[in-house]
Amino acid sequence: MKNTTHVIISNRHIHLNREACDILFGKGYELTVKRPMAPPIFAANETVTLKGPKGEISGVRVLGPLRSYTQVEILRADNFVLGIEAPVRISGSKDLAPLTVIGPCGRIDFDSVAMVALRHIHFTPEQAAEYGLQKDQMVQVKVSGERQLIFGDVQVVFTDGMEEPMMHVDVEEANAASIHPMDIVEILPQE
Secondary structure, rough: OOOOEEEEEEEOEEEEEHHHHHHHHOOOOOOOOEEOOOOEEEEEHHHHEEEOOOOEEEEEEEEEEEEOOOEEEEEHHHHHHHOOOOEEOOOOOOOEEEEEEEEEOOOOEEEEEEEEOEEEEEEHHHHHHOOOOOOOOOEEEEOOOOEEEEEEEEEEEEEEOOOOOOEEEEEEHHHHHHOOOOEEEEEEOOH
C-alpha cells in the first residue's frame, strides 16, 4: 500500500464564478493564464483587493478556470489584517466569513465567502483505493527534515482528473514545517 505524496503550497487566492467575474472584470471577461498549475487549474494574471472592516489586502491572485461558486481562501494571519474571523473549512463549504472583493470594474459585498483552507490531499477515487483511503477520511501527514512535524486532521478529498495525489497546505503551514513545493510527505493513520 502506498503512503507518500507530494505537497503543493498555496497563498491567499480567490476562485470566481461567471457572475462575479463579470462584475469585477467586465461582462464576458475571460481570465488570462499567468502560470499553469495542476490541470485544469491555473494562476491568472488578474488580481483583486480584499476589504474587511479593519483593513484590506491588494494583489490577491485569481485562480482559474471559473467555478460554479465564488470563494476566497486566506491565511490565518489575514483575519487580523482584514478584521474578520474566516473559519477553517474545506473548499465548497458554506457559512464562511463576509468580505468585500474589489476588481477594476466593480465590487461585491459578500455575506459568506472567506475561509482558511483545511489541510487536505486530493485523490481520484482509484488513487485513494491504492492508498487504502476513503473520501472525507481524516489522516495525519508526517513531514521529515529540520523542522519535522506531524499534521493532524488532513482530509482526503476526491478530485477527478488528478494525475497523482497531491497534498495542499497554505504558506503558513509550509513555513512552520520548512516545506518546499513538491516535497514528499508520509501519510499516516489518524490517531
